[in-house]
Amino acid sequence: MINVCWVYPDGTEHNASVAEGVNLMEAAIANDIESIYGECGGSMACATCHVEVDETSGVAAGQPFAMENEMLDMVESGRTPTSRLSCQLVASQELDGIRMKVTW
């Protein structure tokens, strides 16, 4: 299990323990995180699981590839340098303690 933290626009923090191997979109839905819907089920077709990874966690989270990159350009709230689709972030020891801003 790793610790994951979602931060809402008002600054409130929502923490959860997530099993390794679970993607962070699924984890958000399982933990009733607001504004994460994952409507395409992780196939990078909807961008409804967009998060901004905190800079302190950014290196471990890595960079988006091809299709994810294209979808991030279409995020309504606007892309930031650390934007990711959380369906593409899979819980692993490297991501223990990851903090992500949720946008709406």
Next chain:
Amino acid sequence: MTKDLQSCPFSSGKLGERFRPYEQDGMFEFLKEARESEPVFYNEELSCWVVTKKNDIQAIFRDPDRFSASNSQSPINAFSSEVQQIMVDGHYTREPTQANTDRPKHTRIRNISGQFLNTKRFAQYESQVRELTRQQIATLEGKNAVDLVEAVTYELPAKVLFLLVGVPQEESYRVKKWSDNTFNMTWGKPTEEDSIDGARGLVEYFDFCKSVANSRLKTGLENGFDGDDYVSHLLRTRNGDDEVLSMNEVASLIHGVLAAGHETTSNGSASLLWALLSDREQWQKLVKSPALIPNAVEEGLRYMTPFITWRRLTLTDVEIGGVAIPKGSAILMSLVSANHDEDSFECPMKFDVERKNARQHLAFGNGIHFCMGAPLARMEMKILLEELTQRYPNMRLDEEDTIQWPLNMGFRGPVKLKVDLGE
């Protein structure tokens, strides 16, 4: 609680034989029984396996390797040879491009259309959509009793689509009629006589789509493909290369967006208004707190589900909900049943604009084929409710009127919605 959803005229007997896929009356009660007693059952009339639980349906949507989308828009009642001949003679060459295409073709085309059909692009149209909505609502001035379907929800979504496609608004009524015909031919139960007329309608509709593609191509070749509409985007991306996108695919994509892009929103809007006005307390909540409107839209999509079923074809032997289903079987996913699944939604028969997890419905599908127009439909329905609740807060259902539904196993929305505007 809305009154027409409760009765159950489907008599006792084997579940699959009692399934009435074209009828609204009794549907909710029947599906509840199915979820409880036989969540996956076979129906002879449609020759398909009906799946009713949300988790099973979501798993199918997310498994395109084992469940093909190729049958999702095939006519549920096969065309006669005479009907087919009319289509051959009329050069009806519409081909699968999106919802009924599998990978890799689906990926190639979705990547191109998704560059235009996306949340960010749709947001740019918000003020124009609001203006169109206000213009449509302005036609109600001076009236008291109106049919909201005829006056507002029928044509408005088509006009919005025309903005995106770059087609004159005057064409919207003609396109609506063609679309109605397409849906009746695909998911309805037309007589042979109606099908023959309907086949001519299909040919006319696709001819129109081809003419839009060809005239935009001609303009583009003369003046450059710098238009900010969907068709110009497709042609610009195509850049004369059939490997990227053929002209027949462009015409088919125009057909796809013109048909799918408004009929669902028309039905969804009318159904949502019906549900809200059937329970005045819910309507009043929106009048007082417009901030609830986005969630009310989700609840309307969940509760009524404008497209009640969708199909898949098994590419291998599979097991769904413990039932073994052979390769080559048609699967009918009851989206409306998924959206009333007690395991996913508390008190699912209650229409509640404040429901916490309303957006977890499957009205727009799930997985790689998730509806690309979903953000646009949501925006249109939100704006319509914002404008109507503020302009006509005292609107009421015409108590004398009884609701009517089309005889269709896919598209579902009130045929008319008579209201008193309360002026």
